[in-house]
Amino acid sequence: MTQDAHDAGSATLTKKDFKSDQDVRWCPGCGDYSILNSVQGVLADLGIPKHQFCVVSGIGCSSRFPYYMNTYGFHSIHGRAPAIATGVKTANPELSVWMVTGDGDGLSIGGNHTIHMLRRNVGVKVLLFNNQIYGLTKGQYSPTSPVGLKTKSTPYGSIDRPFNPVQLALGAGATFVARTMDTHPKHMEKIFHEAAKHEGTAFIEIFQNCVIFNDGAFEGVAGRKVRDDRTVDLVPGEPMIYGSDHDKGLRFEGFDVVPCSADEAEAWDPTRNSTAPAQLLAELDADPTRPTAVGIFRRVDAPVFEERLNAQVDKVLETKGPGKLRDLLYTRDTWQVD
């Protein structure tokens, strides 16, 4: 990258500018490639200069992501990306901070940090690659693996009940929650754009295929041929319509989401006070006759952590004036020895 290209600013940026010189080393066919490609495209479109991006990750296949991005990046330790990202964003709120994690990294070893970042509403975009398996450690079940999944560590089938990442994020008070799929770049890009606009934590679960250890986990939902009939895209303000012929709809009936015709479909509002409707939609697929909801589950405005923290500092600075070291030492309770 030449100096000139940087000086040219963001207007001329393309996807290529966001590719680092490192060879991408995911398994051929891994869903991570398409996510990387979509992210690079979206970042180039945001009108933000490249040096203002910082990509933070933990450990796992997905967490190699920062090395492939020609931005600032921090590949940290297992599960701790939310804490690192919180420090980065708080120290420099001007940065556009993106965090990449997986179901093991973000929901198992780092689950505590994930929920606390969501609760605080730190201005970080979180991409959670959910492949329902541990890939980098070669195939153990994860906290999102379905009950019964046979893996290296569960030869007789997993007995753990899985997390639903969207429900977890909603429960933790996330202000932006979305779901998308590695098989659908257009949808991913739309969601990433929405996330980029959001102030506060934007949490995105991405169905990601691990070809090696859990191939086809989402094929019945996100596969190109079935996804129009098997998913419903939650678009703010739009009726909940799906199906390859756009003929199926959903509406709320008490604490149920029930099928209806496209005409009767209810418009989706992700800004409601209660997270209950979003929670219902997040678990729609518990009933195999229902589609899986993707798109935007929640999008509300709320105070942003780093803005509040820095505002407190500014306020005290304003009232007390910049601190002088001498005053810190030479307080009122001193005495003199001659």
Next chain:
Amino acid sequence: MTTPTNTGAELPLQQQESVVIRFAGDSGDGMQITGNQFTSTSAAVGNDLATLPDFPAEIRAPVGTRPGVSGFQVRFSSSDIHTPGDAPDVLVAMNPAALVVNLKDLKPGGMVILNTGNWKELDLKKARCATDPRQDGTLDGYRTIEIDINERVKQALTESGLSPKDVQRCKNFYTLGLMYWLYSRPLEPTLNWLAKKFAKKPDLVAANQTALKAGFNAGDIHEHFQTRYDVPPCTTLEPGTYRNIMGNQALSIGLVAGAQLAGLDIFLGSYPITPASDILHELAGFKNFGVRTFQAEDEIAAICSAIGASFAGHLGLTTTSGPGMALKTEAMGLAIATELPLVIVDIQRAGPSTGMPTKTEQSDLYQAVLGRNGDAPMPVVSCSTPSDCFETAIEAVRIAVQYMTPVILLSDGYIANGSEPWRLPEMESLKAFPVTFHTATEGFSPVARDEKLARPWAIPGTPGLEHRIGGLEKDGDTGNISYDAHNHERMSHLRAQKVMNVQETIPDPEVFGAESGDVLVCGWGSTAGSIRSAVEICAGRGLSVGAVHLRHIWPMAKGLDGIFSRFRTVLVPELNMGQMCRLLRSEFPKHDFASYPKVQGLPFATHELVERIEDLLKR
């Protein structure tokens, strides 16, 4: 300063050089406040001071029981002192439990002041006293003064309008007043303090001030004492401006000073833990010094957020104690691998595991120097007294930013909560070490090296310097991931050498006492005061004993080898099972080291050290 006019002028005033008082009562009795006030007032009259608070781990153990006893020992002196004293001269016991817990420490013939208002059968039962210690011979050989403080306070405050319960809350100030009378201290500092402290509750100001004065006047009116004492100002203190300071306070100010000298804002990521939380509290109040504090969800998030902030150009700090250090270990390795400046403060306490949270120990030394996965060297510095925390904190910051490395700053519970007069440094003596972030794009590499082997600090947001860092091994030339065998060996040596390079910018420690001879006492951390006192006593006895105290624990000063060579034996007293001694033996195999471990959760008494030195000389 003036004292009220109705002083007991008719009583003889006896001058004393140094006095140790221990205030002891129920944890709800306000003994820490009483002790702190006595300390501040004695500072104001110009005494040298040292204090040792001793409080239970439980916030409120059952009232009147032995585990509920809270104590505060203060030594005030007209000569230079280095410790809060081995044994109190005076014990103030607010109930039977406070008496039985503390009496064993009192000097033979010492004075005991008892609050008999809390001496009913039930009080004795709660303290597990089968018989009344006043009658069963327990107090034989001590000078006992019995006062019903509960009743006295009640009388003094009949017109206060306070509830009986609130009236009883004032008894610590009555007690303080009495001790002010006995040791001829002025009331004004405490009167002023009360007026400020309870500014919003005038009735509490009035009641506590009345109680304080009543206690003071009682010294004259009631004939408890045959003598009054005075401890004149200390004249051997070096000229200068002084302030009484606690260790955690000095450490907090030192961190702010370090950041200012480096020209950086602070980001403190911390999680509450005894005895380190006070640093979080202090720093949270320093926002106008560009301090951002973040109370994280756990110890790991605390350090990781600080690492993230350092990457983005703040001075990352994290504060904790032993168990928290254990949790932060992996992240320390990340800071080493990514070569980011970071200060990790460990206020040590007795371990292992939860151990004894309010008791002091120096047993995290191995953890600090050696306790990480992989070959993971990191500089370690250690505070030695409450006021020394200031300079040592600045030194930790300096090393961190100049060498682009995490640094561990060790203190302990004894230093953290102890206090002493601090001669404030001249502002000009604080040398700035400003940080400049890397901005030049020409030939930039995130792993370029300066003469110290430090890499450039290029922060996100800088045009043209986009780069990636992480915990994977990196190529020494490009910074890209590398699993190359020889590169890993080269990088391991480089990381070790970078830390050893710190030796080039640290002074040799000064030798105190004999410059050469039979025994050198080599200490580190909070043993400084006891060691100094012991060596002074030995010198007075004509023994050839010197002492050296280590601030730089890792790497150690180059000149140590030469210093050790000048003595026959090196005695290493420490509040652990001998960790420093073992480290010294491996670093300086030519010399003879004698370990003196103590693991009681308590500092060394001066006499213990003197005896050990004398034993060693007999060898």
